[in-house]
Amino acid sequence: MKDLGISALDKLIDQLAQLPGIGRKTAQRLALFILKSDTQFASDLANAIINLKQNTHLCKRCFNIAEDDLCAICSDPTRDQHKICVVEDIVDVMAIEETHTYSGLYHVLGGVISPLAGVSPDQLHIQELIRRVQEEDIDEVLLAINPSTEGETTIIYISEQLKPFNVKLTRLASGIPIGSHLEYLDMATIGRAIQSRQELKKG
Ligand SMILES: [Zn+2]
Missing domain, CATH: 1.10.8.420 (RecR Domain 1)
Incomplete structure (x- = not known):
């Protein structure tokens, strides 16, 4: 035309x-x-x-989209307040929420560490995550980061940072193809990856 x-x-x-x-x-x-x-x-x-x-703006606690200071998930008292699911982007929160397999809180990083794209850890909400683990009564951090080289770097970096704290670190079960994004996967695949999440060994 x-x-x-x-x-x-x-x-x-x-x-x-x-x-x-x-x-x-x-x-x-x-x-x-x-x-x-x-x-x-x-x-x-x-x-x-x-x-x-x-x-709308970003939630002061988890950086999800919010209409008030806190997003709807952070201000919902029925959510498990002891679990944080760490994701790259708000779209990943939407994808995981759709599966109804996770009832804890979230933390949106705003991207992944990527030296090639010039994204360093201090440009992401990683310090805020560490503060939450220190200040809130958290017993599990699930690193639900999309599988890619940058995602892997980010998982390793965050797990190093959280090593000193008494918190269980988990990641999505393998089975999600490398390079795929949660937003494009079907609900059953994401649900399975969450339910059979694996504990990260603290090396
Ligand atoms: Zn929030």
Whole structure:
């Protein structure tokens, strides 16, 4: 489809095309759908996006998405307050929550250690994790980090940092293919990897 030189339309297409997984063609289709939809739909969509940006931030405790100081998981008293599941990203929290196999708390690192991409441990929420293990009554830290070279480096680094503390360290059971991301795996696979998680030997 050729752009029609309508600047309002082109502008929306340009914005939509920046979304992950959306190519220019799909962006054009979405923009035309919005153009043809009623004004209420378009304004609800625009408001939902603005509302998301204005009324959410990162949880002060675990760095998950939150509307208040603490996220819905941190402020839920029925969650197991003695377990922390460490993940790379908020999308991993969503993937694990969907399986209903984990009832503890989370800690979102915001990425993995990657010397190649210039990501060092101090750019991630690792110090905050160590503080939580020191200050909260934690008996298990599950390192649910996506299997990759960087993920492995991150697991080794965190387990070294947590060695001095009396806390059980576990990782997802093997069986998750190297290079795969939790968000793309089916619920049963993630659920199994959590339920049969393995203890990390403190070397
Ligand atoms: Zn939280």
